[in-house]
Amino acid sequence: MNEIDKRLAALGIELPEASAPAANYVSFVRTGNQLFIAGQTSVAPDGTMLTGRLGDGLELETGQRAARYCGIRLLAQMKAACGGDLTKVKRVVKLGGFVCANPEDTGPLIPQIINGCSDLMVAVFGDAGKHARFAVGSPSLPRNAAVEIDAVVEIE
Amino acid sequence: MNEIDKRLAALGIELPEASAPAANYVSFVRTGNQLFIAGQTSVAPDGTMLTGRLGDGLELETGQRAARYCGIRLLAQMKAACGGDLTKVKRVVKLGGFVCANPEDTGPLIPQIINGCSDLMVAVFGDAGKHARFAVGSPSLPRNAAVEIDAVVEIE
Amino acid sequence: MNEIDKRLAALGIELPEASAPAANYVSFVRTGNQLFIAGQTSVAPDGTMLTGRLGDGLELETGQRAARYCGIRLLAQMKAACGGDLTKVKRVVKLGGFVCANPEDTGPLIPQIINGCSDLMVAVFGDAGKHARFAVGSPSLPRNAAVEIDAVVEIE
Numbered sequence: 001m002n003e004i005d006k007r008l009a010a011l012g013i014e015l016p017e018a019s020a021p022a023a024n025y026v027s028f029v030r031t032g033n034q035l036f037i038a039g040q041t042s043v044a045p046d047g048t049m050l051t052g053r054l055g056d057g058l059e060l061e062t063g064q065r066a067a068r069y070c071g072i073r074l075l076a077q078m079k080a081a082c083g084g085d086l087t088k089v090k091r092v093v094k095l096g097g098f099v100c101a102n103p104e105d106t107g108p109l110i111p112q113i114i115n116g117c118s119d120l121m122v123a124v125f126g127d128a129g130k131h132a133r134f135a136v137g138s139p140s141l142p143r144n145a146a147v148e149i150d151a152v153v154e155i156e
Numbered sequence: 157m158n159e160i161d162k163r164l165a166a167l168g169i170e171l172p173e174a175s176a177p178a179a180n181y182v183s184f185v186r187t188g189n190q191l192f193i194a195g196q197t198s199v200a201p202d203g204t205m206l207t208g209r210l211g212d213g214l215e216l217e218t219g220q221r222a223a224r225y226c227g228i229r230l231l232a233q234m235k236a237a238c239g240g241d242l243t244k245v246k247r248v249v250k251l252g253g254f255v256c257a258n259p260e261d262t263g264p265l266i267p268q269i270i271n272g273c274s275d276l277m278v279a280v281f282g283d284a285g286k287h288a289r290f291a292v293g294s295p296s297l298p299r300n301a302a303v304e305i306d307a308v309v310e311i312e
Numbered sequence: 313m314n315e316i317d318k319r320l321a322a323l324g325i326e327l328p329e330a331s332a333p334a335a336n337y338v339s340f341v342r343t344g345n346q347l348f349i350a351g352q353t354s355v356a357p358d359g360t361m362l363t364g365r366l367g368d369g370l371e372l373e374t375g376q377r378a379a380r381y382c383g384i385r386l387l388a389q390m391k392a393a394c395g396g397d398l399t400k401v402k403r404v405v406k407l408g409g410f411v412c413a414n415p416e417d418t419g420p421l422i423p424q425i426i427n428g429c430s431d432l433m434v435a436v437f438g439d440a441g442k443h444a445r446f447a448v449g450s451p452s453l454p455r456n457a458a459v460e461i462d463a464v465v466e467i468e
Contacts, residue, residue, distance in 0.1 A: 023271050024278040026286045029249045031190065031310045034343060036250045039290030053259065054452070093341045094348040096252075098292045099452075102259065103365065103414065107456035115335050122336040130338045134351030134462045136410045137452030140210070140255075140293030144263035150290045154343045179427050180434040182442045185405045187346065187466045192406040195446030209415065252408075254448045258415065296366070296411075296449030300419035306446045 004086035007124055013072060016045065018080035028081045034093070035081050035153040040073035041145035042066035052146040054137070055102030060109055063099065066146040067116030074117070074151050075124065082155060091154040092121045092131040098148045101137035111135045117149050160242035163280055169228060172201065174236035184237045190249070191237050191309040196229035197301035198222035208302040210293070211258030216265055219255065222302040223272030230273070230307050231280065238311060247310040248277045248287040254304045257293035267291045273305050316398035319436055325384060328357065330392035340393045346405070347393050347465040352385035353457035354378035364458040366449070367414030372421055375411065378458040379428030382409075386429070386463050387436065394467060403466040404433045404443040410460045413449035423447045429461050 001009065008015065018027060021038065028037045042050040042065075050066045052058035058066075075086070082088040097114035099106075114135040121129035131151075141148045157165065164171065177183060177194065184193045198206040206222045208214035214222075231242070238244040253270035255262075270291040277285035287307075297304045313321065320327065330339060333350065340349045354362040362378045364370035370378075387398070394400040409426035411418075426447040433441035443463075453460045 023267065024274040024286065025251070025289045027288065029247060029286070029288045031247060031249050031308075032188070032344070036288040036308065038288040039292070091341060091343060093343050095337070096290065098290070100259075100263075101452040103295075103412075103451040105456075106452040107412075107454055110452060111335065111454045118336040130336065130341075132339065132341045132348040132350040132462070133337045134408065134410070134460060135454055136351070136450045136460060138292045139259040139295050139415075139451050140257040140262040140266060142263055142267045142291055144261075148290060148292060150288070152343075152348065179423065180430040180442065181407070181445045183444065185403060185442070185444045187403060187405050187464075188344070192444040192464065194444040195448070252446065254446070256415075256419075259451075294448045295415040295451050296413040296418040296422060298419055298423045298447055300417075304446060304448060306444070 002087045011123055015076045015079055018076040027077050033154050035155050037074055037077045037151040039148045039150040040070045041142055042069045042147040044069055049143050050146050051144040053100045053102060054106040054109055055104055058146055060112060063113035063146060064116030067113050068120050070147050070149040071117035071120040078153055088156040089153055090156060092125060092129050093152040093154055095131050095133040096150045097133060097135040098138040098141060100141050100146050106137060110137055158243045167279055171232040171235055174232040183233050189310050191311050193230055193233045193307040195304045195306040196226045197298055198225045198303040200225055205299050206302050207300040209256045209258060210262040210265055211260055214302055216268060219269035219302060220272030223269050224276050226303050226305040227273035227276040234309055244312040245281060245309055246312060248281060248285050249310050250308040251287050251289040252306045253289060253291040254294040254297060256297050256302050262293060266293055314399045323435055327388040327391055330388045339389050345466050347467050349386055349389045349463040351460045351462040352382045353454055354381045354459045356381055361455050362458050363456040365412045365414060366418040366421055367416055370458055372424060375425035375458060376428030379425050380432050382459050382461040383429035383432040390465055400468040401437060401465055402468060404437060404441050405466050406464040407443050407445040408462045409445060409447040410450040410453060412453050412458050418449060422449055
């Protein structure tokens, strides 16, 4: 086990198989040293979608868990892109975070929810996990996901 | 005609003139081997905007057509950026897809709509057209467009 | 004062301190010659958030001012990333613009609002400020911001 795998184990995270999209796109594309990863939705480890909407029942803590699920699936894609070796990730460059949200009074919770993914990146990669990001609301996400997050990553 | 032009002809697609924005931005910027293309809205070949909203009358098939229109306009920008030669496109790296949508029960249709653009990229470029992407809902898009899609493309 | 600082002074713009996020992310990441800047919300020079929503009281002119505030904060991050020397900015590559908006009849105003930031980039950098962009609506933004804009910039 390399250092990143040990941290994942210490965090109790078992990465799922990197999911394959069911359409004419792919989960990641490498261009130069950059890896563009497709938006990952909040699928739980048991394979069910964590759905919900801020302002209509989705609680902060559940939303953070949803963002963490997105992060775990982003990690699975990074691992697949790196031939299984996450130490080849040099930097998490950017996360694009969308939270399913009603308009009223949901703004302050949106960044806190995306922190569920941001915190995971730093827990796994340390300083190399610190990224730029946006965090915004969306009226509707694929399969009614609570959260969708895409990423740009620098790799060896 | 090069190979890509032949495929476009076989698909019955005539690319429009690459549109010029009416403001202080441009339709594409090249940085290194990457081309960042501005969000293209769902303007039909006859120049009219395909408007509409999921959950308020926009049907799946019309939405897919809207996404395809975005794709055709992305192709027109790529062609302009490549001096007319689309064989210089090495890879469609990423699409960012926004579908105008009401909150209720629209989530499952969003990825299917963006497929209208994803499928076009693969029909035109083959494997080089396979991209990472996000697909999300938006309450409102420029000129009430049904769909807006931006892109990152790797070129020679 | 270098040329860019002079233009900022002529525009009457005093850049604020580059803000530090309160979470496990950072305001910018450099990868190669690209700088990815985190989404900047519409914080006014006095430190208060310009909130509001298109279709619910936010006027065009106020929205444009909000987008300009985002742009000023993006400039502050560029300056910090360039060690204080904005002449190292070679090109503003891309802006991702989100405007807080209700669904009804707000589409046409969204691009006009984001112009508040686009115009600023060109006023400061000239042709090098001309960028690709997307401009979309969002139901809800962090801290109820009226506008959030992120950026990709090419630097020396």
